[in-house]
Amino acid sequence: MAILNSDRLFPVEPYVRDMARSLYETVCDLPIVSPHGHCDPSWFAKNERFPNPAELFVVPDHYAFRMLVSQGISMDSLGVPRTDGKTNANDPRAIWRILAENFHLFRGTPTSMWLEHSFQHVFGLDVPLSAETADHYYDHIDQKLGTPDFLPRALFERFNIEVLATTESALDDLQWHKQIANSGWQGRVVTTYRPDAVVDPDFENFATNVKQFGEITGEDTTSWQGYLQAHRVRRAEFKAFGATASDHGHATARTADLATADAETLFLKVTSGTFTPEEADLFRGQMITEMARMSLDDGLTLQLHAGSRRNHHRGVLATYGRDKGFDIPGRTDFVSALQPLLNVVGFEPELKIIVFTLDETTYARELAPLAGAYPALYLGPPWWFFDSYEGIKRFREATTETCGFYNTVGFNDDTRAFCSIPARHDVARRSDCSYLAQLVATGRLRENEAYQVAYDLTYGLVKKAYQL
Amino acid sequence: MAILNSDRLFPVEPYVRDMARSLYETVCDLPIVSPHGHCDPSWFAKNERFPNPAELFVVPDHYAFRMLVSQGISMDSLGVPRTDGKTNANDPRAIWRILAENFHLFRGTPTSMWLEHSFQHVFGLDVPLSAETADHYYDHIDQKLGTPDFLPRALFERFNIEVLATTESALDDLQWHKQIANSGWQGRVVTTYRPDAVVDPDFENFATNVKQFGEITGEDTTSWQGYLQAHRVRRAEFKAFGATASDHGHATARTADLATADAETLFLKVTSGTFTPEEADLFRGQMITEMARMSLDDGLTLQLHAGSRRNHHRGVLATYGRDKGFDIPGRTDFVSALQPLLNVVGFEPELKIIVFTLDETTYARELAPLAGAYPALYLGPPWWFFDSYEGIKRFREATTETCGFYNTVGFNDDTRAFCSIPARHDVARRSDCSYLAQLVATGRLRENEAYQVAYDLTYGLVKKAYQL
Amino acid sequence: MAILNSDRLFPVEPYVRDMARSLYETVCDLPIVSPHGHCDPSWFAKNERFPNPAELFVVPDHYAFRMLVSQGISMDSLGVPRTDGKTNANDPRAIWRILAENFHLFRGTPTSMWLEHSFQHVFGLDVPLSAETADHYYDHIDQKLGTPDFLPRALFERFNIEVLATTESALDDLQWHKQIANSGWQGRVVTTYRPDAVVDPDFENFATNVKQFGEITGEDTTSWQGYLQAHRVRRAEFKAFGATASDHGHATARTADLATADAETLFLKVTSGTFTPEEADLFRGQMITEMARMSLDDGLTLQLHAGSRRNHHRGVLATYGRDKGFDIPGRTDFVSALQPLLNVVGFEPELKIIVFTLDETTYARELAPLAGAYPALYLGPPWWFFDSYEGIKRFREATTETCGFYNTVGFNDDTRAFCSIPARHDVARRSDCSYLAQLVATGRLRENEAYQVAYDLTYGLVKKAYQL
Structure with a gap:
């Protein structure tokens, strides 16, 4: 028995469904190119077994645990680590049972489809998850995780991943990437340059970070020019470990173009530890422009992830830290x-700036008109809350008429949940093929064009945008 | 002959239509739970006949008369009462004819579907309303209204209403609820605590209202603590007449958490009659938090209706008063x-905060991420301009992927048009079943799950969220 | 062979498709009423041949060239005129080949559908445009343009245009309209009063413009009353050349209602050349209200096109001037x-104010509630980036439930690309009929009503709103 409907996400009308399925069949087996995400490179460096079902599927995945929390289940009972190191739930089977008993909360969500895709396709399960099947699931998955076929590198190969980009801080020693490079394993895992810790004055320990940045690079990061040079040095090191892109989180998307002297003054201000919120924001904005200038020299694609208001609940931040599902988008x-x-x-x-948004109202009103005019600007795929069937549908319907397909860049899974990678790419491929089939059926695209676009959306555009 | 298509609002593709109809058949006869609305409790206390078709369907319903006004028909000619008491149109048959002659203006609107549902199902009419049938309609409805089966209590029972919540001011004497309670009638009509008149410093006669609030409750409302205590007293009285919820209108949704001393100072300021708009807004925001604290003690569900900019046209407010269709949503x-x-x-x-919005852009960007994280927060159904087929569709498509179904609370009719209650619930049930059928047909929900969710959206969730 | 699918833009499900096609067949041959656009009246005055395919389809159409620019093709190579008069590409065949080689960039866009409609229906081409067919296309179109049937007046008649409104500056001498009037040709080409150059203090040479405005009209435009009188004089002249409307571009939609003395003071300030951005904006807002007051006297319909942030890239403005695809909407x-x-x-x-927006979030939240209440306010059709299948669908779905059909005004093509006029009206007619068919199929509109609404959306409403 299958958990999943094999025609899922395809349109219902028979002609369009057949067209969508035909398109999908030409792209479903293409290799996965994953140009942006948050997998842990140590998995592939160490290649050790994933500890248990709860730590694979629940504990690290804020998509999964925030929904349980929203219905009154405590983070402690779900094993979410506390920043004070105090013990909370440590029985993985008990955590798993909570997920199973409450799996109805995920009805209609992409999370349930991603999980069920993993259950069926990665682990070969054939009954839905529920309170009744919780232990069967736990035992089955746990047993599989102990076998060689389920080690990280084996799964990487089985998932048909051509290349996987992780994201590391500008202060990271890249040791896991070094270990992967030295291991002889042929899997292509590349890094991405993420300098938030040294470009955001509001980041924890910013001044110390900038100091450390100087030590790591041997540059004088007490001066503006030395600080910029330190970025150039580290970007080059990241490139040596495969990086083809940098990545920047930014609440407002603000950018700036200050005169050199003003930028220097601002740099000295924000690194002095005494600065206004406006100065911090201006500095972040200036650094986006500086990063773009460096991209002109070293060719890294620049990714801008804008619009998340982080850590909405102070108590969750204090007790459990960042990235716990309490980051809420804003305009x-x-x-x-x-x-x-x-x-x-x-x-x-030659420059490629890829913009991601959490404010869907900007698709048709702002981003598609900008990307449909500026040569350097591209639209990243739907992100975070929106890399779902409806999210992808709204993205295509809102952007295609103004900027077409060729100012977009294919799919990003952007995940820290390894097993969800094939599931998420599958959802994107199905959703895009459904959209294309709809265009064909309504005379907005010729059939032969649709096959070409399906290939480009799945494989061609991402390779080009990220130079992979 | 039927006026309405019996398969209305179901998807067109045969498989999905059959699925939607099957789901609908399991919920269409469930009792109506109406946890929020503006029916007049005197109808059920006095149980007198509704005066005539115009005063039932046109005069009190701003959905109906604003559309006629928008095409140049005067409020006077529609019998909308003037605040100065001057006479305007008082021939109900003439008012009814205006509606009939202009009924084409309502094509494609939920108002036309609600009205036609009432015409067909409540009054048994079988031809569409038009200039030609205006008098036939008038005579038929007027005759029915004079029969016992069309008295308010009889209609309440025929509509299969399990419970109906009205909304009363914190200054209301609840006399009609008392009369209903003493009447021996078994219909369950409960009140809701709506304190706008004593928490909004910009409300007409705010200072006087607060004084009167003290007199009603026997508390000293010249002090912050006495004022808060007065709320506790009145909330308890409302609970005695069935209230399970409070309700708060608020242009901005702003909330605040001031230190006690600051809140006290602010209270003295706004009750002194001299305060800035910012102080008024801050006080409204602080009172939402105070109400939530009281809910922790007395268990009332807190409803927040945000985003309406009231009384856009000064002349309409001056001549005809509030709630005349000139309240326009904003961001x-x-x-x-x-x-x-x-x-x-x-x-x-244990706390339940239910948020309603008139800004649909917040569904996916703000409200679903918040409700999908915070245990106390729930999403109210589409409201006012949006409790329609397209409005419900957009709500489900934008929220389900992020917060699922179980952070929502079923349907509210929120109406002051009594006969529209079954019509509105029917539209919601059909629209939800159509959405669920679409999920099943595209492999996003299993069929057995869809039946459970249909029941929950119609009956289970509302009972739980409002503790009814 | 046809390039276009004859059932394009119709729903796919057979019953709904048949209904949409039936509706469309009753409106597809109705005359085109084009109440707002930017065609050049000299075309019809001089009636000379269009120079070549590139200058007909690429060089003047920012929809076409901005998409090519967005993928790195230079404006120079596309023949976009430079403001300094320096030569750029002047081989029209080379420009045409660039379009042909990159025509895949337009996949899924309305631009490709408009162009293909012209290729097939205006020029009788029967193979898709591509690098291979570029020269065939060029030769074929160029040859046709040299024949009498392809002169501007002949095309006007063949397009079945009942009336075409152009847009002229308040400073325009209307010479082409005079020449058309004197020519004896029966085609109805009317002007529209567009006073941006003399009402926007930030317009190039505003002070000089106001001076010239006085000279043209013989009024004393150094005084507020004289300046207003000059508008009245020019509006009357425009009316003499067929104008039934004025048109106003405005970034913010702001309006104002200043006391006369304050308006006078503000006028003297902004014409003195020294004023703040706030004063400029307030003056623009005041002038909208003044124009509305004049409409009460002379009956011109007032069009408000709000929300475009012009000239986003300084370099494009400096080198190529305005209207080059770098105008980006905002909230x-x-x-x-x-x-x-x-x-x-x-x-x-009697007043008709027609509002257009580039911010689709305002359709359901702001504009439909306003138009569904105020007698003088009407909603203009989807504009610029949104007069497309998806744009029209979103417009109807978001507005109809609140303001119905009769507070809207039919379609505007708003184009400067003459051959796209029938294509754009055809897209609108098909899209509207598809929407209506969907309403019928889901029981929200009766079939006989749908035929009436289809006629009104195509022909009746626009004639009434623009008094044409």
Whole structure:
């Protein structure tokens, strides 16, 4: 018995469903190119077994545990680690049972589809998860995890991943990437340059981080020029471990183009430890433009992930730390925010700036018009709450008419849940093929064009945008 | 002949239509639970006949008369009462004819479907309303209204209403609820605590209202603690007449968490009659948090209706008063607005805060992420302009993927048009079943799950959220 | 062979498709009423051949060239004129080949459908455009353009245009309209009063423009009353050349209702050349209200096109001038912005104010509630990035439930690409019929009503709203 409907996410009308399925069949087995995500490179460096079902599927995945929390289940009982190191739930089977008993909460969500895809396709399970099947699931998955076929590298190969990008801090020693490189394993795992800790004055320990940044790079990061040079040095090191992109989180998408002297003054201010929120924000904005300038030299694609208001609940941050499902999107004004950046580098033909949003209202109103005009600007795929069937549908319907397909860059899974990678790419492929089939059926795209676009959305565009 | 298509609002593709109809058949006869609305409790206390078709369907319903006004028909000619008591149109048959002659204006609107549902199902009419049938309609409805089966209590029972919540001001004497309670009639009509008149410093006669609030409760409402105590007293009285919830209108959704001394100072300021708009807004925000604290003690569910900018046209307000169709929604920023409240009570497992919005852009960007994280927060159903087929569709498509079904609370009719209650619940049930059928047909929900969710959306969730 | 699918844009499910096609067949041959656009009246005055395919389809159409630019093709190579008069690409065949080689960039866009509609229906081409067919296309179109049947007036007649409105500056001498009037040709080409150059203090040479405005009209435009009188004079002249409407571009939609003395002071300030951005914006807002007051006297319909942030890239503006695809929409708050205007004239029964937006989030939240209440306010059709299948679908789905069909005004093509006029109207007719068919199939509209609404959306409403 299958858990999943094999025609899931395809349109219902028979002609369109057949068209969608035909398109999907040409792309479903293409290799996975995963240009942005948060997998832990140590998995592939160490290649040790995943500890148990709860630590594979629940504890590290805020998509999974926040939904349980939203119905009154405590983070402690789900084993979410506390920052004070105090013990909480440590029986993985008990955690797993909580998931199983409450799995109805995920009805209609992409999380349930991702999980069921893993259950069926990765672990070969054939009954739905429920209170009754909780122990069967636990035992089955736990047993599989102990076999060689379920070690990280084996799964990587079985998932048909051509390349997987992880994301590391500018202060990271890249030891796991070094270990992977030295291991002789042929899997392609590359890093991505994420300098938030040294470009965001509001980041924990920013001043210390900048100091450490100088030590790591041997540059004088007490001066603006030395600080910029330290970025260049580290970008080059990241490139040596496969990086083809940098990545920047930014609540507002604000960019700036200050005169050199003003930028220098601002740098000294924010590293002095005494600065206003406005100065911090301006510095973050200036650094996006500086990173774009460096990209002109070293060729890294620049990713901008804008619009998340982090750590909405102070208590969750204090007790459990960051990335616990309490980051809530807000409105973003890209038109004003990106104007300084695009006036500097928007017409650079080799530069690739990829913008991601959590504010879907900007798709048709701001981002598609910008990407459909500026040569350097591309639209990242639907992100976080939106890399789902409805999210992808809204993205395509809102952007295609204004910027077409060729100002977009294929799919990102952006996940820290390893087993969800094939599931998420499968959802994207099905959703895109359904959209294309709808265009064909309504005379907006010719059938032969649809096959070409399906290939490009799955494989061609991502390779080009990330130079992979 | 039927006026309505019996398969209305179901998807067109035969398989999905059959699925939707099958789901609908299991919920269409469930009792109506109406946890929030604006019916007049005197109808059920006095149980007198509704005066005539115009005063049943046109005069009190701003959905109906604003559309006629928008095409140049005067409020006077529609019998909308003037605040100065001057006479306007008083021939109900003439008013009815205006509606009939202009009924084409309502094409494609939920108002036309609600009205036609009443015409067909409540009054047994079988031809569409038009200039030609205006008098036939008038005579038929007027005759029916004079029969015992069309008295308010008889209709309440025929509509299969399990419970109906009205909304009363904190200053209301609850006389009609008392009369209903003493009448021996078994219909369950409960009140809801709506304290706008004593928590909004911009409300007409606010200072006088607070004084009167003290007189009603016997508390000293010149002091902050006495004022809070007066709320506790009145909430208890409302609970005695069945209230399980409070309700709060609020243009901005802003909340606050002031220190006690600051709250006290602010209270003295706003009750002194001299205060800034910012102080008024801050006080409204503080009172939401105070109400939530009281809910922790007395268990009332807290409803927050945010985002309406009231009385857009000064002349309409001056001549005809509030609630005349000139309340226009605006943007709402829930992420910042609710942060103070949710940091105080967001993790209270027994508390239920239900948020309603008129800004659909917040569904996927703000409200679903918040409700899918905070235990105390629930999403109210689409409201006012949005409790329609398209509105419900957009709500489900935008929220389900992030917060699922179980952080929502079923349907509210929120109406002052009594006969529209079964019509509105029917639209909601059909729309939800159509959405669920679409999920089943595209492999996003199993068929057995869909039946459970259909029941929960119709009956289970509302009973739980409102403790009814 | 046909390039286009004859059932394009119709729903796929057979019953709904048949219904949509039946509706469409009753409106597809109705005359085109084009009440707002940017065609060049000299075409019809001079009636000379269009120079070549590139100058017909690429060079003047920012929809076409911005998409090519967004993928790194230079404006110079596309023949976009430079403001400094320096030569750029001048081989029209080379420009045409660039379009042909990159035509895949337009997949899924309305631009490709408009172009293919022209290729097939205007020029009789029967193979898709591609690198291989580029020269065939060029030769075929170029040859046709040299024949009498392809002169502007012949095409006007063949397109079945009942009336075409152009848009002229308040400073325009209307010479082409005079020449058309004197030519004896029966085609109805009317002008529209567009006073941006003399009402926007930030317009290039505003002070000089106001001076010239006085010279043209013989009024004393150094005084507020004289300046207003100059508008009245010019509006009358425009009316003499067929104008039934004025048109106003406005980034914010802000309106104002200043006391006369304050308006006079503000006028003297902004014409003095020294004023703040706030004063400029306030003056623009005041002038909308003044124009509405003049409409009460002379009957011109008032069009408000709000929300475009012009000239996002300084370099493009400096090198190529305005209207080059770098105008990017932003958020608009209509509720506050229109309140002063609507409080003054919103209940005028004869006045018609038509509002257009580039911020789709305002459809259901702001514009439909306003238009569904105020007698003077109407919603313009989807505009610019949104006069497409998906754009029209979103517009109807978001507005109809609240303001119905009869507070909307039919379609505007708003184009400067002459051959796209029939294509754009055809897209609108098909999209509207598909929407109506969906309503019928889901029991929200009766079949006989749908035929009436289809006629009204295509022909009846636009004639009434623009008094054409």
